[in-house]
Amino acid sequence: MNTVGERRWVNAVFGLLAWLVGLVFFFPVLWMVLNSFKGEQDANTSPKLFFHPTMDRYRDVTKTTRGLLSFREAFANSAFVVIVSTVIVLVLAIPAAYALAIRPIPKWRDVLFFFISTKFLPVVASILPLWILAKDLHLLNTRTVLVILYTGMNLPLAVWMLRSFFQEIPHELIEAAEIDGAGLRGQLTSIILPMAAPGIAATALLCVIFAWNEFFFAVQLNPAKGSTVPIWVTTNISTRGNFLAKLSAASVLASLPVVLAGWIAQKRMIRGLAMGAIK
Amino acid sequence: MTSVRFEKATRRYAGTPKAAVDDLDLDIGDGELLVLVGPSGSGKSTALRMLAGLEPLDGGAIYIGDRDVSAVRPRDRDIAMVFQNYALYPQLTVAENMGFALKQQGVPRDERITRVREAARVLDLEPYLARKPKHLSGGQRQRVAMGRAIVRRPAVYLMDEPLSNLDAKLRVQTRTEVVELQARLGVTTVYVTHDQVEAMTMGHRVAVLKDGVLQQCDAPGTLYHQPSNLFVAGFIGSPAMNLVDVGDDRPTRIGDTTVVFDAAGAAALEGAAAGDVIVGFRPEALRVGDGPLRARIRTVEDLGSEVFVHLALEHRGANLPLVSKMAAPFAGRAGDDVGLQIAGTTHVFTADGSRIVTATSSLAPR
Numbered sequence: 001m002n003t004v005g006e007r008r009w010v011n012a013v014f015g016l017l018a019w020l021v022g023l024v025f026f027f028p029v030l031w032m033v034l035n036s037f038k039g040e041q042d043a044n045t046s047p048k049l050f051f052h053p054t055m056d057r058y059r060d061v062t063k064t065t066r067g068l069l070s071f072r073e074a075f076a077n078s079a080f081v082v083i084v085s086t087v088i089v090l091v092l093a094i095p096a097a098y099a100l101a102i103r104p105i106p107k108w109r110d111v112l113f114f115f116i117s118t119k120f121l122p123v124v125a126s127i128l129p130l131w132i133l134a135k136d137l138h139l140l141n142t143r144t145v146l147v148i149l150y151t152g153m154n155l156p157l158a159v160w161m162l163r164s165f166f167q168e169i170p171h172e173l174i175e176a177a178e179i180d181g182a183g184l185r186g187q188l189t190s191i192i193l194p195m196a197a198p199g200i201a202a203t204a205l206l207c208v209i210f211a212w213n214e215f216f217f218a219v220q221l222n223p224a225k226g227s228t229v230p231i232w233v234t235t236n237i238s239t240r241g242n243f244l245a246k247l248s249a250a251s252v253l254a255s256l257p258v259v260l261a262g263w264i265a266q267k268r269m270i271r272g273l274a275m276g277a278i279k
Numbered sequence: 280m281t282s283v284r285f286e287k288a289t290r291r292y293a294g295t296p297k298a299a300v301d302d303l304d305l306d307i308g309d310g311e312l313l314v315l316v317g318p319s320g321s322g323k324s325t326a327l328r329m330l331a332g333l334e335p336l337d338g339g340a341i342y343i344g345d346r347d348v349s350a351v352r353p354r355d356r357d358i359a360m361v362f363q364n365y366a367l368y369p370q371l372t373v374a375e376n377m378g379f380a381l382k383q384q385g386v387p388r389d390e391r392i393t394r395v396r397e398a399a400r401v402l403d404l405e406p407y408l409a410r411k412p413k414h415l416s417g418g419q420r421q422r423v424a425m426g427r428a429i430v431r432r433p434a435v436y437l438m439d440e441p442l443s444n445l446d447a448k449l450r451v452q453t454r455t456e457v458v459e460l461q462a463r464l465g466v467t468t469v470y471v472t473h474d475q476v477e478a479m480t481m482g483h484r485v486a487v488l489k490d491g492v493l494q495q496c497d498a499p500g501t502l503y504h505q506p507s508n509l510f511v512a513g514f515i516g517s518p519a520m521n522l523v524d525v526g527d528d529r530p531t532r533i534g535d536t537t538v539v540f541d542a543a544g545a546a547a548l549e550g551a552a553a554g555d556v557i558v559g560f561r562p563e564a565l566r567v568g569d570g571p572l573r574a575r576i577r578t579v580e581d582l583g584s585e586v587f588v589h590l591a592l593e594h595r596g597a598n599l600p601l602v603s604k605m606a607a608p609f610a611g612r613a614g615d616d617v618g619l620q621i622a623g624t625t626h627v628f629t630a631d632g633s634r635i636v637t638a639t640s641s642l643a644p645r
Contacts, residue, residue, distance in 0.1 A: 172362045172363075172364060172366035173368060175360075176366040176427075177368075177379075179332075179356075179358060179380075180354070180359075180379050180383055181354040181383035181384050182354070183354070186383055190368070190379070191368060195370060
């Protein structure tokens with residue numbers, strides 16, 4: 001039997017299957033992008049592949065109307081919340097990961113489990129106490145509450161990820177730095193952080209994506225002020241008239257930053273994971 | 280003047296019954312190259328790491344010069360270490376790697392550059408100063424690791440199997456270079472290896488460790504000719520010493536011959552307590568040809584300059600393998616029946632491994 005030929009045939013089938021699955025996953029996104037360039041009429045009638053593309057829907061959704069949440073405002077809120085929470089996450093997670101990976105503290109396993117256990121609870125179960133807390137602390141409809149929540153939400157993940165990246169650094173390098181006279185700060189700035197940089201970047205980008213996409217907390221705690229981009233997207237749903245094309249345009253705008261971030265994260269992630277190959 | 284002293288230094292790992300390094304007493308002279316050698320798990324690397332400050336002491340003390348460094352941080356011990364996998368900082372260039380310690384010490388930039396260049400010249404690394412470690416060959420990386428150590432001008436060099444990642448030919452060449460460099464710099468050096476050839480060829484003295492316990496620390500020649508116990512006798516030398524369990528018969532017999540000792544040897548054996556003894560003799564002391572002890576050749580390994588003859592003989596009802604080192608050319612072939620004679624030093628050990636006597640002996644028909 002011709003095994004080489006057989007293998008080629010099998011590969012071709014798998015390749016075709018992969019493309020098919022890929023297309024199935026990608027189709028809704030493609031549909032959204034196409035719709036965003038159509039008129040409402042075209043978007044709501046039977047599917048057409050050829051149409052007159054227009055940027056009008058983008059103009060519609062980015063138009064600022066007094067009293068309504070504007071794209072500009074939502075984007076600014078999102079950017080603030082995402083950047084500030086990610087910075088805090090990294091500032092807290094890097095020392096924690098160092099303590100867990102490079103100089104394991106006693107009971108480090110329990111600590112790691114505790115971190116991840118905070119993700120076990122369904123988000124819905126915690127929303128009422130969170131809402132009451134936020135209300136009593138006068139944090140409802142502020143960006144601060146989202147910064148706090150997103151920090152708490154991403155911190156366990158960041159500690160876990162950074163810990164595994166830090167573990168990839170050969171221990172001899174840290175010992176060598178220690179003998180060479182580097183203190184903790186020298187070890188961190190000269191050896192550990194530069195070597196773990198791809199991993200730190202990957203972690204940061206993942207935190208950015210998760211915080212950017214978060215909808216549930218934002219819609220419950222910040223419906224009036226301090227609303228983020230996901231909430232702005234939903235404001236384009238109207239009870240009267242067609243809104244599919246408009247909603248598509250809004251969704252495209254909301255997705256763009258994370259798609260970009262995801263694309264970069266993917267490249268970084270691979271570098272980060274290949275970090276072990278040092279010798 | 281920097282000497283190093285281990286004083287009852289002990290390291291115990293949690294959850295293990297035996298100490299990894301047990302009551303180690305060792306004096307290393309100023310400018311000496313001392314090799315710690317032993318099989319894996321013998322505690323040689325642990326001892327080195329204790330000296331480096333990377334492992335804490337559970338007992339005893341370590342002195343560098345007159346200073347008790349037992350509780351001193353690695354960076355304050357004035358040592359430099361070469362690691363087995365070199366531990367070069369991958370994101371730094373060769374020059375930055377070599378100058379890293381100086382930078383940490385706050386040495387001015389100009390002096391740093393001068394010292395790095397100087398070390399690079401000594402090690403033939405000048406063309407590679409701007410390269411990253413991943414663009415270097417194994418031998419070059421090894422030299423960078425050495426360079427990183429010598430740039431610092433420390434009181435003591437610590438080397439943890441620095442040649443074991445090189446191929447055989449490069450290893451032999453680098454071995455000589457390290458010895459020359461150490462002699463030139465005159466800095467006290469502690470060198471760890473599992474390779475007894477490396478130990479014997481490099482060390483001014485060699486400390487043999489087994490199970491965390493120092494077995495013997497002597498000049499290579501002394502270790503070879505006067506091993507203090509059975510372990511050292513078997514560990515040092517390649518091919519290994521022939522060790523024959525002769526039981527408690529007196530006079531001692533191998534096969535159907537008697538081992539005849541010189542007067543001193545016979546007296547020592549006479550004076551020793553009765554019990555099983557083990558007779559050891561080096562391959563070069565076993566002559567193949569005319570002799571009273573009959574054996575059969577199993578294989579012949581011709582190395583060109585010398586020949587290892589592996590033999591089998593009947594001894595106390597079992598098949599006993601022996602090896603002889605003969606000058607080339609050697610006429611015998613596998614399967615040949617030959618006669619054996621001992622011409623040289625023989626060591627006698629008690630069953631628990633301590634040496635009774637080293638004496639001249641020969642074999643006589645029963």
